[in-house]
Amino acid sequence: MTTNADNTADPVKPAAAAEPVRIALLGCGTVGAEVVRLLDEQADDLAARIGAPLELAGIAVRRPDRDRGPLPVPRELFTADAAGLIKRDDVDIVVEVVGGLEPARGWLVHALQSGKSVVTANKALLAEDTATLAAAAADGDADLYYEAAVAGAIPLLRPLRESLHGDRITRITGIVNGTTNYILSKMDSTGAGFGEALDEATELGYAEADPTADVEGFDAAAKAAILASLGFHTRVTAADVYRVGITEVTAADVASAQEMGCVVKLLCIAELRRDPDGSESVSARVHPAMIPRSHPLASVGDAYNAVFVEAQAAGRLMFYGAGAGGAPTASAVLGDVVAVARNRRLGRSAVADSAYANLRVRPMGEVATRYHISLDVADRAGVLAQVAALFAEHGVSIQTVRQEGRGTGGEALLVIVTHRAPDAALRSTVDALAELDIVRQVASVMRVEGE
Amino acid sequence: MTTNADNTADPVKPAAAAEPVRIALLGCGTVGAEVVRLLDEQADDLAARIGAPLELAGIAVRRPDRDRGPLPVPRELFTADAAGLIKRDDVDIVVEVVGGLEPARGWLVHALQSGKSVVTANKALLAEDTATLAAAAADGDADLYYEAAVAGAIPLLRPLRESLHGDRITRITGIVNGTTNYILSKMDSTGAGFGEALDEATELGYAEADPTADVEGFDAAAKAAILASLGFHTRVTAADVYRVGITEVTAADVASAQEMGCVVKLLCIAELRRDPDGSESVSARVHPAMIPRSHPLASVGDAYNAVFVEAQAAGRLMFYGAGAGGAPTASAVLGDVVAVARNRRLGRSAVADSAYANLRVRPMGEVATRYHISLDVADRAGVLAQVAALFAEHGVSIQTVRQEGRGTGGEALLVIVTHRAPDAALRSTVDALAELDIVRQVASVMRVEGE
Numbered sequence: 078m079t080t081n082a083d084n085t086a087d088p089v090k091p092a093a094a095a096e097p098v099r100i101a102l103l104g105c106g107t108v109g110a111e112v113v114r115l116l117d118e119q120a121d122d123l124a125a126r127i128g129a130p131l132e133l134a135g136i137a138v139r140r141p142d143r144d145r146g147p148l149p150v151p152r153e154l155f156t157a158d159a160a161g162l163i164k165r166d167d168v169d170i171v172v173e174v175v176g177g178l179e180p181a182r183g184w185l186v187h188a189l190q191s192g193k194s195v196v197t198a199n200k201a202l203l204a205e206d207t208a209t210l211a212a213a214a215a216d217g218d219a220d221l222y223y224e225a226a227v228a229g230a231i232p233l234l235r236p237l238r239e240s241l242h243g244d245r246i247t248r249i250t251g252i253v254n255g256t257t258n259y260i261l262s263k264m265d266s267t268g269a270g271f272g273e274a275l276d277e278a279t280e281l282g283y284a285e286a287d288p289t290a291d292v293e294g295f296d297a298a299a300k301a302a303i304l305a306s307l308g309f310h311t312r313v314t315a316a317d318v319y320r321v322g323i324t325e326v327t328a329a330d331v332a333s334a335q336e337m338g339c340v341v342k343l344l345c346i347a348e349l350r351r352d353p354d355g356s357e358s359v360s361a362r363v364h365p366a367m368i369p370r371s372h373p374l375a376s377v378g379d380a381y382n383a384v385f386v387e388a389q390a391a392g393r394l395m396f397y398g399a400g401a402g403g404a405p406t407a408s409a410v411l412g413d414v415v416a417v418a419r420n421r422r423l424g425r426s427a428v429a430d431s432a433y434a435n436l437r438v439r440p441m442g443e444v445a446t447r448y449h450i451s452l453d454v455a456d457r458a459g460v461l462a463q464v465a466a467l468f469a470e471h472g473v474s475i476q477t478v479r480q481e482g483r484g485t486g487g488e489a490l491l492v493i494v495t496h497r498a499p500d501a502a503l504r505s506t507v508d509a510l511a512e513l514d515i516v517r518q519v520a521s522v523m524r525v526e527g528e
Numbered sequence: 529m530t531t532n533a534d535n536t537a538d539p540v541k542p543a544a545a546a547e548p549v550r551i552a553l554l555g556c557g558t559v560g561a562e563v564v565r566l567l568d569e570q571a572d573d574l575a576a577r578i579g580a581p582l583e584l585a586g587i588a589v590r591r592p593d594r595d596r597g598p599l600p601v602p603r604e605l606f607t608a609d610a611a612g613l614i615k616r617d618d619v620d621i622v623v624e625v626v627g628g629l630e631p632a633r634g635w636l637v638h639a640l641q642s643g644k645s646v647v648t649a650n651k652a653l654l655a656e657d658t659a660t661l662a663a664a665a666a667d668g669d670a671d672l673y674y675e676a677a678v679a680g681a682i683p684l685l686r687p688l689r690e691s692l693h694g695d696r697i698t699r700i701t702g703i704v705n706g707t708t709n710y711i712l713s714k715m716d717s718t719g720a721g722f723g724e725a726l727d728e729a730t731e732l733g734y735a736e737a738d739p740t741a742d743v744e745g746f747d748a749a750a751k752a753a754i755l756a757s758l759g760f761h762t763r764v765t766a767a768d769v770y771r772v773g774i775t776e777v778t779a780a781d782v783a784s785a786q787e788m789g790c791v792v793k794l795l796c797i798a799e800l801r802r803d804p805d806g807s808e809s810v811s812a813r814v815h816p817a818m819i820p821r822s823h824p825l826a827s828v829g830d831a832y833n834a835v836f837v838e839a840q841a842a843g844r845l846m847f848y849g850a851g852a853g854g855a856p857t858a859s860a861v862l863g864d865v866v867a868v869a870r871n872r873r874l875g876r877s878a879v880a881d882s883a884y885a886n887l888r889v890r891p892m893g894e895v896a897t898r899y900h901i902s903l904d905v906a907d908r909a910g911v912l913a914q915v916a917a918l919f920a921e922h923g924v925s926i927q928t929v930r931q932e933g934r935g936t937g938g939e940a941l942l943v944i945v946t947h948r949a950p951d952a953a954l955r956s957t958v959d960a961l962a963e964l965d966i967v968r969q970v971a972s973v974m975r976v977e978g979e
């Protein structure tokens with residue numbers, strides 16, 4: 078590749094001789110090691126894009142002496158003293174791929190306040206406390222970038238926070254956790270139960286030894302908070318996100334979905350609602366849901382991620398790609414590193430997120446959704462009438478109902494799909510159904526999305 | 529919506545009282561009118577995101593007195609003097625939605641040189657001469673943004689020029705023209721021929737009265753040049769792009785594709801190739817191709833656009849959405865307007881594109897591709913051997929061959945799909961086939977992509 082810049086249009090000229098931009102890397106696990114590898118392998122291209130070479134000033138890890146295989150960096154770069162590394166005068170950019178709330182928050186706040194740009198993939202911290210980080214960035218006039226925190230390599234946050242700034246986003250629906258998508262895809266294609274599919278995911282490295290953060294939806298909820306904040310120019314934290322994981326999803330649920338022409342996905346959904354009085358509010362939630370197979374998200378299989386965005390003028394958009402893994406996440410981290418390094422060379426920080434709208438976060442009970450409900454009922458006349466009356470009492474309108482005799486035991490299966498109604502009304506309908514004499518068991522309840 | 533800024537983290541505070549950022553709009557057709565409408569309708573949100581209100585300084589059109597329906601702007605804003613409007617001291621941003629090379633180039637060069645930021649959707653001009661515009665932007669220290677020029681509302685250029693800057697893009701494959709995608713989708717679903725499908729597209733407003741730019745691939749070729757330039761950090765112009773339109777695609781081609789489990793799409797393909805000696809080159813092309821129905825691009829129907837990006841670390845990414853239309857294009861224009869307005873408020877211009885790599889553009893003959901060839905041949909022994917020998921002579925390896933007797937006339941149909949080979953070798957193979965005595969007719973030839 079020729080890198081001689083005869084291109085007068087480009088103010089950022091490749092200059093291997095220019096003062097290097099120096100990086101402190103915090104953490105050197107799967108993603109960190111890949112960042113180190115790419116910094117070495119793509120050094121010439123990165124220097125040309127920035128106008129100055131990138132250099133690793135140091136790598137902070139818990140055990141500096143551990144053998145890390147053939148990483149292309151000298152051993153002396155490793156240190157256990159992250160705080161000391163951040164403070165060094167020769168560090169321009171801090172890249173954090175450690176994760177967790179503390180000590181990461183303290184490190185990043187300190188770095189930003191002292192004018193160092195930060196690139197982080199720490200979704201838990203961002204979902205808990207972007208406000209503190211953003212305030213520190215403003216204090217230090219420094220950049221805070223975090224493309225890698227949501228949906229790995231998919232360029233998503235920059236489009237949300239920049240490209241769609243002239244539009245009004247109304248809804249973001251995403252498959253943002255690869256582990257659960259792998260498990261649900263397996264259950265769909267093989268008929269396996271949750272436990273069996275989880276075991277396979279663990280064996281293949283798609284699930285961690287402790288899969289709680291993934292299967293209980295904590296990971297997706299953190300991402301939902303970040304997406305809702307960026308999409309609606311407001312602050313939503315993980316605590317604001319309604320969350321149900323996939324551990325209770327059964328093979329029977331998946332089969333029911335198939336009968337309806339649907340597939341079960343763990344969705345993260347962020348919505349903006351404008352009430353008749355003009356006031357606006359947002360909601361953010363993560364839960365398994367049935368979506369029609371014709372929906373663009375339905376064909377997102379295995380560990381892939383995709384985010385479907387609806388905006389007033391732009392219409393329906395979708396972003397698709399690898400949501401996790403060392404290389405894809407490192408790609409997102411390095412994209413941010415190039416951006417902040419270019420900003421530094423030009424002596425400035427980027428425009429911060431706009432979070433001007435302090436929107437109320439609606440509790441789940443107020444959110445409009447639809448339910449798919451399977452009931453084991455007594456197989457006798459008048460059952461449907463009684464069930465239908467109960468729905469009417471709760472103000473919930475039924476879209477379809479299917480009744481199947483189950484043969485011998487005098488039982489039948491009643492499968493009901495509702496129209497949209499507030500979640501609280503739907504839940505109290507289900508509670509009341511369970512109390513009915515004629516209902517032997519509420520066999521399955523799941524939300525339906527993506528009309 | 530509350531817009532009081534108690535958010536100390538955000539340096540850009542809503543301030544309806546701040547000095548407005550003033551826009552000169554050049555052109556007021558479908559897209560321009562929608563820009564005017566959205567500027568009015570979303571005024572409060574836009575002001576909050578920028579920290580200052582946006583204001584229209586003037587609208588340059590050919591016929592200022594024409595009735596434009598209920599546009600929310602006073603008549604005095606319209607003028608026929610575009611050059612005069614651009615020169616005015618109270619204009620900060622020039623938005624150009626006129627299209628075409630001249631006089632747009634002169635206007636934009638002048639605006640940029642005098643320090644005014646430009647937002648344009650002019651793909652023809654960008655594909656011809658981004659270099660001149662970029663040089664003018666550097667001269668005037670002004671912003672040049674053009675998200676709306678490719679794939680309408682899909683946030684694509686910013687991800688390519690920023691998010692993936694830390695990665696190496698190797699291939700971009702796109703469906704970037706809605707008119708041709710509508711026509712080919714119709715041909716696929718109904719079995720119609722090109723003419724019939726074009727008529728329907730024209731009737732429904734998907735094709736213009738003169739559809740040449742779309743159906744001959746000129747529009748897609750301009751976009752291919754822009755995508756290749758951004759993706760590979762080099763300059764590729766429309767003249768560098770190999771181009772074949774869809775006017776020769778027949779119902780028989782579409783049926784052949786279906787038999788192979790494929791669908792015919794007009795693809796724009798930009799590729800980076802690294803030769804064994806380490807030198808790199810790019811290619812850019814637009815032509816109809818058969819792609820497997822399992823490929824993510826195959827399900828992009830109607831007038832939708834999608835761009836599939838392959839990068840070394842990030843893997844496979846796809847961006848999907850509305851590629852044209854007033855509102856989606858206006859959404860992309862306004863996203864850029866917000867970005868450049870924020871830059872102006874902070875007294876700076878954005879980082880320019882990096883085009884440091886002066887890569888050689890490979891001619892089509894050197895590009896590796898695959899062919900699907902249907903031959904009407906004499907139905908007698910030895911035909912296949914003779915055909916196969918001819919492929920071997922040209923160094924082209926056959927992947928599959930299917931022979932069908934055609935009944936009465938002593939003819940057979942031979943359907944051949946090749947392995948990858950240089951396009952020149954494939955073309956000369958086809959020429960030589962046409963000369964063979966046993967070949968009555970080369971019934972159809974089409975490239976196959978997306979393995």
